Amino acid sequence: MSSPLHAVLSGSFTSDGSIVNLSLPSGYNDFQMTNISDIGSAAANTNVMKARGTSLMLDGSGYYSPKTSGAATIALEATTLTGGFTFVSNSADIVIGASTALNGTPVNQASPAVANTGTTTGLVAGSSVVRMFSTTGMLQISSMDFTVGTIVGSTSFELKYLISSGFAAAASAGSFRIINATSAFYPRRRFITAISAAASAVITLSVVHQFTVGQAIRVVVPSVFGMTQINGLVGNITAISTANNTITVDINSSGFTAFAFPTSAIAGAGITFAQVSLLERLLLIACLSLTVICLMMQPITNLFQVFPLELPFKRAAFSISGLL
Numbered sequence: 083m084s085s086p087l088h089a090v091l092s093g094s095f096t097s098d099g100s101i102v103n104l105s106l107p108s109g110y111n112d113f114q115m116t117n118i119s120d121i122g123s124a125a126a127n128t129n130v131m132k133a134r135g136t137s138l139m140l141d142g143s144g145y146y147s148p149k150t151s152g153a154a155t156i157a158l159e160a161t162t163l164t165g166g167f168t169f170v171s172n173s174a175d176i177v178i179g180a181s182t183a184l185n186g187t188p189v190n191q192a193s194p195a196v197a198n199t200g201t202t203t204g205l206v207a208g209s210s211v212v213r214m215f216s217t218t219g220m221l222q223i224s225s226m227d228f229t230v231g232t233i234v235g236s237t238s239f240e241l242k243y244l245i246s247s248g249f250a251a252a253a254s255a256g257s258f259r260i261i262n263a264t265s266a267f268y269p270r271r272r273f274i275t276a277i278s279a280a281a282s283a284v285i286t287l288s289v290v291h292q293f294t295v296g297q298a299i300r301v302v303v304p305s306v307f308g309m310t311q312i313n314g315l316v317g318n319i320t321a322i323s324t325a326n327n328t329i330t331v332d333i334n335s336s337g338f339t340a341f342a343f344p345t346s347a348i349a350g351a352g353i354t355f356a357q358v359s360l361l362e363r364l365l366l367i368a369c370l371s372l373t374v375i376c377l378m379m380q381p382i383t384n385l386f387q388v389f390p391l392e393l394p395f396k397r398a399a400f401s402i403s404g405l406l
Contacts, residue, residue, distance in 0.1 A: 094118065111137040113167055117149075124154045131156050135167025142166050178213065179204070179260040189220050189253035194231055195246035197258065198238045204260050207233050208242070211289050217256035220249060222349040226273055227261065228288050229327070243288055243327045244275050250345055274301075274356040276341060277309055282320060283335040285358060286328050293329050295319050298361040301333070306344035307356045309335065316361065329358070 114134040121131075128148040135144040144166025147159045186198040197214070204210070210230040217224045223244065231240030246252075272293075276286040285301070293299070296319060303313040317331035344353060 120149055122154050123149070124152060126152045128157070132159075133166075139167070141168040179262075181215065181257045181259055184217075184253070184256045184258065187252050187254075188256040189214070189217055189223070189241070189246065191246050191249050191252050193245040193247045195223075195241040195244045196238050197241060197256075199258070200236055202233050202235055202237070202239055205230050205233050205239055207231060207239075209290075211261050212239075212241075212258040213261050214241075215257045215259065217253040219251045219255075219346055220246065220253035221346040222249070222343045222353070223253075224256070224349065226288060226355060229290050241288075243286055249343065271357045271359040274303070274307075274341075274358060277301075277303070277312065277335060277356075279309075279335050279338055279340060281334050281336055282330050283312065283317070283333045284328050284330050286326065287358070290327055291322075291329065293319055293322060293358075293360075295322060299329070299331065299358045300361055301331075301356075301358055302354075303341070303356045304354045306348055306353055307341055309338045309341040311335070311338040 112134070113136075115132065117129060117131045120127075120129050128151050130146050131149050133144055133146040140163060142165060143161070143163050145159055145161055146166075147156050149155070150157050182199060182201050184197055184199050188199075189195055189197045197212075205212075207230055211227055212230055213225065213227050214223050215225065223241075223246075228241040228244055231242030233239045272287040272289055272291045274285055275288050278284040298316060298318050300314065300316050301312050303309050305313075312333060312335055315333050317333040319329045320332055321330040322328065323330075341356070343349075
């Protein structure tokens with residue numbers, strides 16, 4: 083027989099007045115914060131000293147206790163229906179659109195690759211992400227996601243960060259779907275389209291990556307992609323290029339076998355894509371579960387507003403609890 087575990091996690095953070103991202107696991111349903119900076123202060127302000135919220139409360143609501151102005155005491159607890167806590171379920175974070183057929187030469191051999199279609203409705207250059215399907219003759223990219231590059235209306239669009247000029251053949255059939263890959267969370271992984279052989283490996287990713295310098299990543303390269311020596315290695319990001327959608331990592335790949343996509347025939351038998359994944363959770367990562375994000379001072383546009391109560395203090399402690 084199994085029993086639920088009631089767990090408590092605590093920590094602290096320092097605010098500079100901008101958004102603070104807290105790394106929290108999923109499964110928690112109660113969040114509490116305490117102002118450490120103003121303990122003992124008799125200053126003439128009403129800074130929030132304590133605040134709490136639960137997943138059962140309305141979005142944006144919460145309990146909070148302000149400091150008494152001019153005294154080192156705490157006023158009676160108050161409630162709010164706005165600017166409080168919002169617990170977010172991200173089980174439907176990625177939405178997949180309707181299937182759209184490719185035509186002509188569905189995906190050519192070029193740098194970058196170009197997909198031909200009679201329908202480009204809904205595509206936005208540089209921001210839309212498409213997932214390719216059943217790309218006969220070029221199955222090594224089937225089910226892979228790509229950021230869209232230049233678009234020719236009702237004619238074609240680029241797979242911006244894919245160089246297919248070295249592939250054995252163009253695709254002779256296929257389709258694509260627009261996916262909503264925008265997330266409140268940093269990506270756990272991104273597919274790889276190229277890796278350089280260099281003292282510091284430069285890795286090109288198929289979708290705009292959102293990674294930042296200093297993050298630790300793990301590289302996964304199955305044997306069919308050639309550069310087996312890098313498979314499983316952990317590195318730190320030392321530089322990024324937004325123009326080329328690359329990350330540079332402190333892994334010396336200069337003596338490694340060249341990275342290359344497998345043939346369409348090999349891919350047709352089933353492959354795992356080469357990819358990088360984060361070794362840290364910069365925000366909450368949770369599937370099919372309630373999660374909470376606490377952001378100080380301002381909201382995330384078009385997503386939710388969490389805890390922009392007046393919290394000008396520098397340091398705060400928090401604790402969260404729930405059944406895991």
